[in-house]
Amino acid sequence: MAFSKEDSTSGVSRRAVVAGGFALAAARPAFAAGSGTVRAPAGDFAGVAERGVTSFKGIRYGRAERFRAPVAVATPGRTVPAQRFGPICPQKHQGDEPQSEDCLFLNVWTADARPAAKKPVMLYIHGGAYSGGSVTDPMNDGHALAARGDVVVVTVNHRLNAFGYLYLARLDPRFPDSGNLGQLDLILALQWVRDNIAAFGGDPAQVMVFGQSGGGAKIATMMGMPAAKGLFHRAATMSGQQVTASGPLNATARTRAYLARLGVSETNLEPLLAMPTERLVAALDAVDPILGGGVYFGPVLDMKWLTRHPFWPDANPQGLAIPMLLGNTHDETRAFLSPDSVKVQGLSWDNLADRIAPELRIDILPEWVVAQYRAHFPDWTPTQVFYGATTAGRSWRGQVIEAEERARAGAPGWVYQLDFGSRTDPRRGAFHTMDIPLVFGTLDAEGSQTGTGADARAASAAMQESFVAFAKTGDPNHRGLPHWPRYALANRSTMIFDVRSHVEDDPRRWQRELFARVPYIQPGS
Template sequence: MRLQEKQPHNKNQKTMTLIITKTILVASCLAAAASASPLLRRQSSQGSSLVQDAPLAGDLAGIHLLLNNDLDSNTPKHPVIFLAEARSYKDSRHVCDTLGEDLVNSGNLGFAKDLLDITPIAANDLKKVTRLWVKNADTSSSSCTAFDRKSGDTIQLPCSTHLTALCANTLPRSQIGPDVHTDKTNQIKVRTPHAGTYQGYRDQNQFRFLGIKYAQPPVGRLRFMPPQRMKAGDADKAKDATKYGSVCMQGEYEGDAKPNATYVLYSLGAPENEDCLHLNVFTPTLPSKQGKKGLPVMVYVHGGGFTSFSGSSPVFEPGNLVSRGGVVVVTLNYRLGIFGFFESPPSIPRSKATGNLAIRDQIAALQWVQDNIVAFGGDPDQVTIFGESAGGYSMRALLSVPAAFGLYRNVISQSDLLGIPFSSPKIAGQIGAGLLKYLGCSPSDLACAQSKTADQVRNAEHNATMDVVLADGNEWLMTAGGVYRPTIDGDFFPGDFADLVRTGRYNRKANILWGTTRDEAAAFLPYVFPEPIPLDEKDKALAGYLLEDRTKKLFTSPAYALNKSDNDTIRSELSVAITDLLWACAVQRMSRGTASQHSKVYTYRMDHGRDIYSTFGEPFPPFCRGRVCHADDVIPSFGSGDVKDGTVQTGSDARFSRQVIDRFVTFAKTGNPNPKKKDSGLLGLAERNADVTSVQWPEYVDGEDRVFVFEEITGRVEVGKDTERCQWIEKNVHYDYQVHAPNGKFVPIFP
């Protein structure tokens, strides 16, 4: 996508750069601002003040949140709290009371036997449990009521008997809305090995510890510096983890307007501020002993073109993923835009401003996870990183940077533009130099840039970016998904991913699962071509879309033949062709490369999804109707289709989300997306999902081009369907990482 002529530096002017650098999430979440429907909650607003007598998790000797979560908003979940330590009836009831609950009502236990048999969350603690305390049906009796797992009945035992117990969990699932007031009074503290003590709260699905600083605030002299470790502080003084921390500085807003409260609520989850290096921990379990093996951990890196969104964006609400999957989920913020990618060598050497700050932030968060996640019930040896769009791009970066290799085991990369290379020091340095110029600083005066306000930096960033994008020879950046991308520096970032795959210098030990939605490009084309393109104007309209006449070459392929009876055939076929070029065929090629290096690789395509527009009550984008557009896989991946107050996730939406979550979680637990009998007890509900167990997802084999296709009901496997079309692209058009490699030289295809 290319501007036909240079345009003035007008901050209110809508340029294609600002369109392409933001994912389709931008439009959908902005749309949500107009569609909020109030629905009062029964809970009273408690703010974020800490409860003084909140228990310390370590003192409770193991507590687990269990529910039979089919992801359907309308079915009963029967949530309970399982107390893993054996106690007398009286002591068990006291612990329930400490948590703000009572023992489970003994008259309503029909769900309990099945729930205790299938949960992966407390599998180890439940292995030897045969009886559990529940609430007495007859309070006048000298004996007390226990639930027998084997028979499914209640029995009476002496109250002094030591048993594990089931407390009720009466709290709802977390949602957002202008009139949703979350009850945060049921709080609990966790003491970490290296970061101090945090006090969070509980909902139906998870314990939530929000706004945890994983690095010092990157402000003042730390602006444009690598993240600096936090000091633990007083271990006995609890830090407030009941609300999200500020999100990182966002890209330019429409008309320079600051984000209003509704945009913050639906799109960001918290206000923006330069002090933004926070992460959030969501866990269904708080362990009895920190030395005990914990649950697998999934760390999510958000998308948004490296300019937008945050780890607290509501669409990434992980409660259903946590409770159904039996995993600990971590979401995080990382610096965006120029705050995350500033560099300006040689005027400012890398010894003073290293660059690649966004990726360094992500690595710092992963290091925090290694140091502290055991306290939240997670296993630091079983970490999976995952992300979509720019988050998928980040997965590629973390596969490339040796400093990250020991921090994760599995990678799930969704909708990464694998056809686009990493950035070059030249481009990144030009933006950095331009920033200094527009800030009124000399080329080598880093301290001057650090002294400016965050808004001043953001204002200067726009002009500096447009100078580079509109410069002769840089037009191709319009197709690059944004100018802000990880930069090859030869040290921290040793090379472009294509080069690293060729030479085997990426993280070959990691298990990789990656793929696309069926119609990725359809999300973006209407912003460039708002109306159907008449057939007689095709060449003129498409002339500048890709450089080197590559759009014209694409349309010489019989795979993208035009249907003259369809007045929108050009945009339709262009959507297919660009999806192939930037996403699908690039995934196929990189899968061949990584498989040839003996990596374990699984590829997929989403032929079903859920658009974010309808979730927030807005009309579906017309061009995406009948298509599975970029970001349509986000909601199914989290099961977050009911996160907005007044919305639901039912029927086929819930069923499809179960399929996606069960596959992804199984991969996170075993490095393989197929449930196997040998993993019984670890996988929980995934083992019982016939939509998953009935279809084997094969590992990618070089030369066979196997793709697992997610469909609405179940999946299927394609072998070689796209091979001929992709080979044609590789021969006649080439990928951007080949023709626009960071070193300026053409890159031959590999393998």
């Protein structure tokens, strides 16, 4: 890694800090019984013990100057309070949560903070594309998952939007890492886990990363980043794919649009470095010169940290040895396109093609798509066709490509589809994000629409048991499910998670084949 190794407080090398930390850990118990304090190489972290689980919130894993690579932080021998979440990355529309550019914090939940426990580690990366979100969402709370006693749970915040992905390298050589800073933050967090998680009862040789939406896309990208090699051993993506990264020319065009919105010249970036955080956030509404709408931020094919696309022209060879779990929900776009929105209200066969066209995100004749759906599903309403086609053409396509490319390479992979739908607003079905509370066991958390009945508990148990089994062994099979075969092109076996979970071969085959005839270009590429 090209990260700085200097500790921000003492100036000593990080190597010395880590070595000294291990010596301290060896000389003292790693867990002070009853105190909720763990002694790790990076510091003595004082958490909160509650209902059999000790949580450690707001652990700093790094610092970073604006638009520069993160720097590891360690304070060996120093007691650090870890009872509250750290601030999240500045962004729009995130309620009252504290926000700061200084947002490199992670959280740990453990039921057995002894190094001898050596439990698998499940590290979660949040969604929100690359511009929003955080792991302080109540549905992402790790207590219920850790309370099982068989895994240590870690969640990570990192830089987003312009702070994490504004590509300045072609405009100013002082910022060679700027297009992938959010990715580098995650890699630094994984290095922290490697060096410290044993003190919390975790096994650094059994680290599973899992992430929803943008979190899954970040994972798909990291699987092909040389700097991330060896830092995680299993990967699960939940409605999150990254087939291609942002090209450097398109990324530069987006940077120019953003700078223009700020009134900053591309030949003098000094005002950008001194500008208040609030102004940088306000300018996120700059119009994207390629896609339209708000400017897109995401990983960049910068030929330094990311030297090829994650899943084009095939699955990146670096990630083929990592077992992978890929999933999507049955009704993804019912989250983005509300049944009460102007896009959906008043849908008819007369206006469906016009309304569906921009939501498919691919260049295909919308009138033909509508006609094909009407012929194949004669009982469907315009609303059903709208959601079925937009989900298959827009949200599901990337996952199909990733699963296919790994299958062609003989890489270990399993695919799931979530059919368990909303219990509080049945119109939304199994919408995007529906699998988060089911995996975390946060059925009663704010924002969850699973309900807490026996049906939700059954679906949650099936998903959670599979994810935990996958963390342990790299295989999601367990006694509570029928046998779940690896994904192969011959059968395309897929686990359907629902009240009664079961395996289907090639579900939604007709829709998959319909859209497979048109090239897929990931938005933002």
